[in-house]
Amino acid sequence: MRAVVQRVSSATVTVEGKSVGSIGNGLLILLGIKNGDTQADATYLAEKCSALRIFDDADGKMNRSLKDIGGSVLVVSQFTLYGDARKGNRPSYTDAAPPAIAEPLYEYFVQQMRLLLGADRVATGMFRAMMDVALVNSGPVTIIIESK
DSSP states (O other), rough: EEEEEEEEEHHHHHOOOOOOOOEEEEEEEEEEEEOOOOHHHHHHHHHHHHOOEEEOOOSOOOOOOOOHHHHHEEEEGGGGGGGGGSSSSSSSSSOOOHHHHHHHHHHHHHHHHHHHHHHHGEEEOOOTSOOOOEEEEEEEEEEEEEEO
């Protein structure tokens, strides 16, 4: 499982012109699920993301976590994180888990984030939808975390 974590001052996901998820200060997590991933991978990533110390403390050092600042998270599924473009110019997505496997793991990850942070602090995109994601990357700070 792979997460691209961006520290944001705001982020919004729209589907067909309608907002489906929006947050203020916090993290935008683009989540890719690979063949062979399990609930253990999702639990590991949720715990890691919620505790990731990438927010400034009083001294301006990245020393505070999402939990510490009371921030929110917006989770967006993104199978293209497992696109392989090493051969040719059209990425292959054979490493990405099919929707029947990926969707329950995505939902499980979201559930874990809600348990860690509280349901009111976790917003989502829409699985398998064409989404428009708007964000203000704060810093910018972008971290890639993998479960394996």
